[in-house]
Amino acid sequence: MNTFWWEGPRPETKFAPNFRVPVYAAKDGSQQFVKSLTNYILDLEKNIIEKEELVSPVPKSGVDPYRHTQQWKQHNLLDDVAGEKGEHLTRFPKDPIIEDLFNLVRINYLTHLANLRYPRRKVFIHGWANVLRNDEWISKHSHMTHEEAYLSSTYYLTTNETSLFLENPLNPGHMDTADIISIKTEARKIVFFPSWIPHWSDKISGDSIRISVAFDIVTENTMKGNPWRPHRLLDDPAAMPGLEG
DSSP: EEEEEEOOSSOSTTTTTOEEEEEEEEEEEEEEHHHHHHHHHHHHHHHHHHHHHHHSSOOOHHHHHTTHHHHHHTTTTTSOOTTTOOTOOOOOOOOOHHHHHHHHHHHHHHHHHHHHOOOOOEEEEEEEEEOOTBBBBOOBBBBBSSSTTOEEEEEEEEOSSOOOEEEETTSSOOSSSSTTTEEEOOTEEEEETTTSEEEEEBOOOOOOOOEEEEEEEEEEEHHHHHSSOOEEEEOOOSOOTTOOO
């Protein structure tokens, strides 16, 4: 599928709202890669995330049923350096699988830009995991809606009977129209969408487990405005090669 344009209902007048945004979806990574990353994430959840205090200034959501999202977010799965007030936390152990994940995300990000013919720019990335079990889901939310909003992404490690839903914020609440698209949860699938788009998952049920890795790709100003969230440089056209090199 790769890059495609998601368009809302065609406006009937020149003054009516027009909704058209790019979305990217592709499969990448081997089964062994997914297995190794899954084991790494479940070990982190058990040994670190479930035991530590919350140091983020952002309060836990009263709606989301998954208890550990904020604990994950005060780390960076891709490069776990200490953020503000998190210097005393147990940092994630280094694992070669993380460099493979970083490279997978970066290549697909650069491919998305190339498909759109958008220019590269200096951007940073923050990554965390979501591990959902029976009767858990991800509530509707968006990540950034300011003038420097950039990209969000999800990489799935499991295949489940659930979907990622994206909603046109100009016309919310219309599940049976072009204002909603759904993307099935499938292992090895990576998705990119603008970070201001409202999105959520439906509820998982039964004995299966739904594991995804979420990313925010942000500008330098956004990165500096979130000092408690550790970031890693994802791309810098002045110092890092593109797809061609």
